[in-house]
Amino acid sequence: MKKIMLMFFLILSSIAYSGNLKWEKLIVLNILISMSKEAKTTVYTSSNTLKKILCNTDVLKFVQNCEKADFVLSSENENKKCKKPELVFKYTNYIKNPYAVAVFFWQKGRPTIRFSKQRLKKFGIKIHGELSKFESEK
Numbered sequence: 001m002k003k004i005m006l007m008f009f010l011i012l013s014s015i016a017y018s019g020n021l022k023w024e025k026l027i028v029l030n031i032l033i034s035m036s037k038e039a040k041t042t043v044y045t046s047s048n049t050l051k052k053i054l055c056n057t058d059v060l061k062f063v064q065n066c067e068k069a070d071f072v073l074s075s076e077n078e079n080k081k082c083k084k085p086e087l088v089f090k091y092t093n094y095i096k097n098p099y100a101v102a103v104f105f106w107q108k109g110r111p112t113i114r115f116s117k118q119r120l121k122k123f124g125i126k127i128h129g130e131l132s133k134f135e136s137e138k
Helices: 002-035 048-053 091-096 117-123 129-134
Strands: 041-044 060-062 071-074 086-088 100-107 110-116
Touching: 002 041, 002 048, 002 071, 002 086, 002 100, 002 110, 002 129, 091 100, 091 110, 100 117, 110 117, 110 129
Parallel strands: 041 060, 041 071, 071 086, 086 100
Antiparallel strands: 100 110
C-alpha cells in the first residue's frame, strides 16, 4: 500500500511540475516579446535548464556569446562582463544587478513579474502590451 501511495504522489508531483514549466515558458516568452523590437529575439544564457525550458520556439534564437544577444537570461548573478539587459529569476539579483531590467519569480505559488522603469529607459526599451502595468520605480 505504501508503494502505491508513493507512486501516486510521485506521478502527481511530476504532473504539477511539468505544468509549472509550461507556464514559466509562456511567461518568459511574453516578457521577452514585450521588451523586444525584433520579431526574433537573440538570447544568451549559460543555464542548460533555461535552454531546455525555452527550446522549440520560433521567437527566440540562442547565441553562444552574450555580446551577440539582445537579452541575457540569468538564473544566478553571473553576468559580470556583459553589459546587456538581463531578465533575472531572483528578486535579490534584480535589486543588486544594474543590468537587470526585469525579474520573474514564483512567490507563494504565483508568478511575479517586475520591470525597472529606470533600467528600461537606460537601455532604450519600451514595454509593449499588457505587461506595461508591471513597471516599477525600483
